[in-house]
Amino acid sequence: xxxxxxxxxxxxxxxxxxxxxxxxxxxxxxxxxxxxxxxxxxxxxxxxxxxxxxxxxxxxxxxxxxxxxxxxxxxxxxxxxxxxxxxxxxxxxxxxxxxxxxxxxxxxxxxxxxxxxxxxxxxxxxxxxxxxxxxxxxxxxxxxxxxxxxxxxxxxxxxxxxxxxxxxxxxxxxxxxxxxxxxxxxxxxxxxxxxxxxxxxxxxxxxxxxxxxxxxxxxxxxxxxxxxxxxxxxxxxxxxxxxxxxxxxxxxxxxxxxxxxxxxxxxxxxxxxxxxxxxxxxxxxxxxxxxxxxxxxxxxxxxxxxxxxxxxxxxxxxxxxxxxxxxxxxxxxxxxxxx
Amino acid sequence: xxxxxxxxxxxxxxxxxxxxxxxxxxxxxxxxxxxxxxxxxxxxxxxxxxxxxxxxxxxxxxxxxxxxxxxxxxxxxxxxxxxxxxxxxxxxxxxxxxxxxxxxxxxxxxxxxxxxxxxxxxxxxxxxxxxxxxxxxxxxxxxxxxxxxxxxxxxxxxxxxxxxxxxxxxxxxxxxxxxxxxxxxxxxxxxxxxxxxxxxxxxxxxxxxxxxxxxxxxxxxxxxxxxxxxxxxxxxxxxxxxxxxxxxxxxxxxxxxxxxxxxxxxxxxxxxxxxxxxxxxxxxxxxxxxxxxxxxxxxxxxxxxxxxxxxxxxxxxxxxxxxxxxxxxxxxxxxxxxx
Numbered sequence: 001x002x003x004x005x006x007x008x009x010x011x012x013x014x015x016x017x018x019x020x021x022x023x024x025x026x027x028x029x030x031x032x033x034x035x036x037x038x039x040x041x042x043x044x045x046x047x048x049x050x051x052x053x054x055x056x057x058x059x060x061x062x063x064x065x066x067x068x069x070x071x072x073x074x075x076x077x078x079x080x081x082x083x084x085x086x087x088x089x090x091x092x093x094x095x096x097x098x099x100x101x102x103x104x105x106x107x108x109x110x111x112x113x114x115x116x117x118x119x120x121x122x123x124x125x126x127x128x129x130x131x132x133x134x135x136x137x138x139x140x141x142x143x144x145x146x147x148x149x150x151x152x153x154x155x156x157x158x159x160x161x162x163x164x165x166x167x168x169x170x171x172x173x174x175x176x177x178x179x180x181x182x183x184x185x186x187x188x189x190x191x192x193x194x195x196x197x198x199x200x201x202x203x204x205x206x207x208x209x210x211x212x213x214x215x216x217x218x219x220x221x222x223x224x225x226x227x228x229x230x231x232x233x234x235x236x237x238x239x240x241x242x243x244x245x246x247x248x249x250x251x252x253x254x255x256x257x258x259x260x261x262x263x264x265x266x267x268x269x270x271x272x273x274x275x276x277x278x279x280x281x282x283x284x285x286x287x288x289x290x291x292x293x294x295x296x297x298x299x300x301x302x303x304x305x306x307x308x309x310x311x312x313x314x315x316x317x318x319x320x321x322x323x324x325x326x327x328x329x330x331x332x333x334x335x336x337x338x339x
Numbered sequence: 340x341x342x343x344x345x346x347x348x349x350x351x352x353x354x355x356x357x358x359x360x361x362x363x364x365x366x367x368x369x370x371x372x373x374x375x376x377x378x379x380x381x382x383x384x385x386x387x388x389x390x391x392x393x394x395x396x397x398x399x400x401x402x403x404x405x406x407x408x409x410x411x412x413x414x415x416x417x418x419x420x421x422x423x424x425x426x427x428x429x430x431x432x433x434x435x436x437x438x439x440x441x442x443x444x445x446x447x448x449x450x451x452x453x454x455x456x457x458x459x460x461x462x463x464x465x466x467x468x469x470x471x472x473x474x475x476x477x478x479x480x481x482x483x484x485x486x487x488x489x490x491x492x493x494x495x496x497x498x499x500x501x502x503x504x505x506x507x508x509x510x511x512x513x514x515x516x517x518x519x520x521x522x523x524x525x526x527x528x529x530x531x532x533x534x535x536x537x538x539x540x541x542x543x544x545x546x547x548x549x550x551x552x553x554x555x556x557x558x559x560x561x562x563x564x565x566x567x568x569x570x571x572x573x574x575x576x577x578x579x580x581x582x583x584x585x586x587x588x589x590x591x592x593x594x595x596x597x598x599x600x601x602x603x604x605x606x607x608x609x610x611x612x613x614x615x616x617x618x619x620x621x622x623x624x625x626x627x628x629x630x631x632x633x634x635x636x637x638x639x640x641x642x643x644x645x646x647x648x649x650x651x652x653x654x655x656x657x658x659x660x661x662x663x664x665x666x667x668x669x670x671x672x673x674x675x676x677x678x
Contacts, residue, residue, distance in 0.1 A: 030489070030492075031494070034495075035494055035495050036390065036425055036495065037388045037389055037424070037427070037485070038388070038389045039388050039389075039425070039487070039492060040386065040389065041386050042381030042385075042386070042387055047378050047380050047381070048378065048380075048484070049376045049378050050377045050378075050431070050484065051377070051433075052433045052434075052435045052467065052469050052480070052482055053469050054471060054478075056437055056471060056472075056473060056474070056478075057474070059437075059471060059472050059473070059474060082376045083376060085376070086374070086376050086378070094389060094390075094391045094482060095391075096391045096392070096393050096435075096480050098393060098395055098398075098478065127389070128389060128390060129391055130391050130392050130393055132393060132399075133398050134395060134398070134476070135398060135475065136397075137473070137474055137475050139395075139437065139478055139480075141393065141435050141480040143389070143391055143433060143482040145387070145389065146376070148378070150369070153369075153370075153378060155370070155374055156374050223375075224375060
């Protein structure tokens with residue numbers, strides 16, 4: 001009989017978590033796991049940034065397609081991406097986990113390992129949370145707390161006509177990765193660009209360092225993360241600015257495997273890429289006077305592609321220029337509230 | 340056709356939430372709902388207190404038995420109870436809601452109303468969160484942020500042999516309320532003590548004011564909330580103190596309806612009361628030198644019963660004195676990880 005979370009019980013699970021975290025907590029954490037709540041000392045002269053996001057089995061992942069370690073990683077990553085989008089630095093996180101009674105203990109450990117490994121890499125220790133049984137799906141709800149100096153805060157609002165739109169990393173790779181998995185391909189058989197797309201879907205990397213440099217050098221007028229795709233992100237930045245935005249298909253950083261994946265589905269690759277969700281990259285609006293600082297920030301993160309993909313315009317709307325065509329970008333097809 | 344959350348879609352749901360909150364945010368909230376994360380200014384000279392707790396359909400509530408308003412209220416209340424248990428004052432909260440596609444829009448509104456009404460009463464504005472579809476149960480995950488001056492922090496650790504154990508409100512009423520509902524009684528038919536027990540189960544009241552006074556006057560050596568019952572709370576305070584604790588059955592504040600409910604089940608009422616979960620009252624350890632201050636705090640909250648129910652002892656263990664019997668209290672029967 002494989003041991004499950006219900007054979008272990010709540011206390012043992014908490015002990016397993018604390019054993020897996022191991023590391024000493026930073027001095028600003030006054031009280032971590034083990035009391036009714038956690039306590040941290042705020043950074044002097046800075047503000048607290050708070051976000052929560054959840055991954056739900058059957059909506060955001062399937063256990064057949066995604067390893068427990070990737071689920072743990074991603075649950076934290078999507079929150080850290082929100083912290084990054086504010087120009088903030090993560091400080092601590094909370095994990096609220098609801099697991100089916102038959103969730104194998106080995107998967108529980110693996111999930112915590114995936115979570116803990118990103119928490120360590122991002123210097124964002126787990127300081128508290130909550131474990132409960134789920135009568136249905138595995139639910140991983142994470143809250144992340146960050147800190148930002150008031151002047152460095154990056155908001156969604158701040159773009160204006162004439163500002164340029166930049167994006168980090170690749171666009172549409174996570175969506176392509178999901179399609180590759182849906183097509184039944186095994187991770188073990190994947191190589192090169194296909195494997196990269198699947199990795200973008202499994203284990204997105206929050207762009208914390210680049211965002212912090214941009215925030216510190218006041219090199220952008222607005223920022224948002226790409227949880228629902230570049231089209232949605234660009235639209236939201238434009239709406240907050242009471243402006244419009246035009247994206248250039250030819251400029252989009254498309255992974256070759258993503259391009260051929262979308263083409264095989266009979267989709268226009270650029271359009272599919274900007275409508276694809278879960279990239280967890282960042283989109284920035286950059287004013288002309290910020291261009292030099294923004295490019296300097298990009299040079300400091302030489303391992304990260306930062307691409308000029310569009311421009312904010314006066315007329316309200318969201319467009320994609322494909323060759324000589326100026327195409328209206330439809331509202332996102334995907335909604336968490338449509339089955 | 341009754342409108343559901345999925346006919347409304349994510350944006351409209353967020354608008355419905357913000358309309359229901361209505362009130363202006365306090366000045367320390369720099370950024371509320373609508374960006375990638377919320378931003379608050381920490382209180383000067385104080386520390387941040389962070390907690391997260393979830394209510395899951397089929398585990399913590401059933402929609403047949405509990406109104407959507409009560410679910411919304413309770414999801415916040417259980418978190419505020421944790422904030423209170425630290426001697427902290429709530430500042431803001433986040434709501435992560437996963438709802439089945441067929442969750443009626445009217446219930447959604449009612450849930451938010453129940454949540455918002457307690458948020459307003461407790462001066463703990465909703466500043467952010469996350470909405471998603473659930474393929475199974477309704478999941479309401481809340482994170483609450485509080486603030487506390489370092490010297491006022493109440494921890495689980497701090498009791499010692501000779502300290503007294505006090506509890507707020509009634510013990511076992513929430514468990515009895517659940518039994519009354521399980522027995523198929525309708526809320527409309529209930530009066531007096533039975534109705535009180537059901538109300539304790541439906542809409543627990545976090546003991547924020549009393550805890551804040553105790554914390555401010557340094558009138559307790561330790562504190563914990565009663566999410567898993569008084570026996571579990573007392574045991575945890577004792578374990579943190581490397582001590583034991585003895586409870587007196589004759590001193591327990593039992594609601595008469597709870598007593599007769601437990602008797603009808605063939606249970607020893609005092610034992611059933613201390614093993615019953617979800618009271619969300621607070622248990623305090625009080626040192627002899629703190630007695631006067633603690634009693635003064637209780638007098639200031641004249642609408643709240645505060646009862647001396649036990650004493651910490653040197654020998655490790657948890658006991659209940661029933662008449663002349665000195666009974667070992669078993670480990671809690673209920674675990675969130677047992678079906």
